Amino acid sequence: MKRRRMIYEGKAKILYEGPEPGTVVQYFKDDTTALDSTKKAVIEGKGVLNNRISEYLMTQLNLIGVPTHFVRRLNMREQLVKEVEIIPLEVVVRNVAAGSMSKRLGIEEGTPLPRSIIEYYYKSDAMKDPWVSEEHITAFGWASPQDLDDVVNLTIRINDFLSGLFLGVGIKLVDFKVEFGRLWENDYMRIVLADEISPDSCRLWDVQTGEKLDKDRFRRDMGGLMEAYSEVARRLGILPESGQSEAKGPMLVR
Ligand SMILES: Nc1ncnc2c1ncn2[C@@H]1O[C@H](COP(=O)(O)OP(=O)(O)OP(=O)(O)O)[C@@H](O)[C@H]1O
Ligand SMILES: [Mg+2]
Numbered sequence: 597m598k599r600r601r602m603i604y605e606g607k608a609k610i611l612y613e614g615p616e617p618g619t620v621v622q623y624f625k626d627d628t629t630a631l632d633s634t635k636k637a638v639i640e641g642k643g644v645l646n647n648r649i650s651e652y653l654m655t656q657l658n659l660i661g662v663p664t665h666f667v668r669r670l671n672m673r674e675q676l677v678k679e680v681e682i683i684p685l686e687v688v689v690r691n692v693a694a695g696s697m698s699k700r701l702g703i704e705e706g707t708p709l710p711r712s713i714i715e716y717y718y719k720s721d722a723m724k725d726p727w728v729s730e731e732h733i734t735a736f737g738w739a740s741p742q743d744l745d746d747v748v749n750l751t752i753r754i755n756d757f758l759s760g761l762f763l764g765v766g767i768k769l770v771d772f773k774v775e776f777g778r779l780w781e782n783d784y785m786r787i788v789l790a791d792e793i794s795p796d797s798c799r800l801w802d803v804q805t806g807e808k809l810d811k812d813r814f815r816r817d818m819g820g821l822m823e824a825y826s827e828v829a830r831r832l833g834i835l836p837e838s839g840q841s842e843a844k845g846p847m848l849v850r
């Protein structure tokens with residue numbers, strides 16, 4: 597078999613050169629990290645679930661007209677995506693106070709926010725992804741005011757759509773992180789959603805019980821991470837009980 601060229605190995609994924617120019621293959625690893633990589637583990641099967649969940653969410657977002665890098669899933673652990681120039685920002689949306697917001701501002705976890713709040717973190721492992729403002733972003737040229745305008749508009753649509761989608765299956769979308777990239781088509785550039793959307797990058801709480809169905813289970817040593825991620829996939833209707841053909845789509849919860 598021909599050896600593929602590896603482009604980048606990150607904490608949770610590996611990027612390989614894609615089959616055509618302008619494409620890359622995203623390989624989802626089982627590696628799990630938290631707290632600026634001070635906490636690490638390999639959780640068997642996690643990459644398979646994140647590949648599947650991210651495929652599903654990106655496909656649904658595509659259907660409502662949110663442009664994404666996603667092309668198609670190739671196998672259990674890999675998806676083909678369009679290569680983009682990543683905007684070096686982690687864009688975080690919060691609907692309910694949790695995690696670093698609760699700590700930083702002293703707001704009790706679980707407090708609903710008066711409105712959805714967008715925060716930006718500069719992607720720099722060395723600097724531990726510091727919190728930055730729009731002023732920093734445009735002043736240092738990480739994104740232009742026009743880029744940022746597109747990022748905000750897309751982020752609001754993504755939040756509205758995903759909040760509804762998850763609520764339909766009995767899950768509260770507390771907060772999540774997304775990344776965007778510049779996609780060049782001839783001389784024309786547009787901003788598209790990139791990277792992944794999975795329980796690694798979202799806080800997802802069961803509406804009825806408040807049970808955490810996301811990476812906080814790992815951050816907080818609660819155990820049951822695979823069970824939680826499987827439950828998310830099951831509710832979204834993408835984890836068939838037996839055989840792929842039985843995947844039926846989301847099961848609405850009333
Ligand atoms: N379509 C794309 N084209 C190019 N790069 C991408 C694309 N989608 C995601 N990426 C980048 O690929 C990498 C995915 O790997 P992973 O998420 O494991 O990285 P990471 O360890 O979190 O590091 P980083 O701090 O760079 O995100 C990230 O750097 C992400 O920004
Ligand atoms: Mg990442």
